[in-house]
Amino acid sequence: MSVEADLRHAFRGFELDVTLRAGPGVTAIFGPSGSGKTTIINMISGLLHPDQGRVVIDGASVLDTAARRNIPPHKRRIGYVFQDGRLFPHLSVAGNIRFGARFAHSDPIASETEIVDLLGLAPLMERLPGALSGGERQRVALARALLSAPRLLLMDEPLAALDEPRKDEILPYLEALRDRTGLPILYVSHSVAEVARLADHLILLQNGKIALSGSTQDILSTPAALPFLGVREAGSILRARVLGHDPDGLSRLQLSSGELVLPRVDAKVGESLVIRILAQDVLIALQHPEGLSSRNILPVTVEGLHRGGGPGVAVSLRLGEDVLLARVTARAADDLALRPGLDCFAVLKATTVPRRNIGHDHIGDAPFHA
């Protein structure tokens, strides 16, 4: 399943011009306020009509301005999840979920029981939305969208209205939904942490145009992406497998090259994880440091440097199959004579990685209807 969109549109003082293609899994659309994220989502869903455009979902054309084709929103087979859930307050959870099924034009992607199980809703079925937490309400909105037998899911900042603990609670459900439904999911977000955790692909939008796009892992480790993500949020993703949990409360993880030690992670031995390491939490040493408190000293090779407008330099460091991003001062980069090809050591402090930055890599569970 896939979605293709070619969209051109002018509002007063704003021009949108994007071509995108997304397959199964999460494709995040990330960009500053006013860059056009919601406009893209609204045009794909049919809520807004572009000056010129073409949208193809799962091989079916739903919009083609040149051919005067414009399928109305409710016939496009799209599940839409908004920031605020938009549940019917007078219907129970079960009633809200079943409402989605009324719009199903074909076989659902999974049965109601499967969807209720996936989103952990069984104990909540009789409750009214007013008696649910924000995170629970969003899980109901996700279930309703899934039961409408969509070929595409659009999520416009679905976690933005939730506080941090509720976000943490719902992220594992979104990971499961991503891995089990096989649907393309376009996910609008302002949060690098969310994108790093969930998205397979990332589109960076600026002023109505695509500035960068590619696999999330590649984009997040590209020094050139740093100005878009913000220096504080910049960081790369490492893939790791849990090797073991030690009695002193630390977990050992296998990287594509070397091992990482972190405070106990919530995963079983053998599980695959994605871990976001913030660029500001990585130190660079030319020699293997001795007598250091950190247990994470990884041999790396400098791949590239990117000088920003300020005092900082982003340095990409090759670590096996992954790239680690470090942010150092320009003065330090000069003093250490950092240059592509230089072998050095990356030092990470184990306690700086918050739990939120550790996600599950694509879960091995069989997709629905596999």
Ligand SMILES: Nc1ncnc2c1ncn2[C@@H]1O[C@H](COP(=O)(O)OP(=O)(O)OP(=O)(O)O)[C@@H](O)[C@H]1O
């Ligand atoms: N119906 C409209 N009429 C005129 N201008 C619009 C309309 N909708 C959006 N715009 C303009 O288009 C631009 C993109 O808006 P859009 O809502 O897509 O941005 P966004 O990236 O989703 O922003 P945010 O993160 O704040 O939600 C903005 O300059 C906005 O003012």
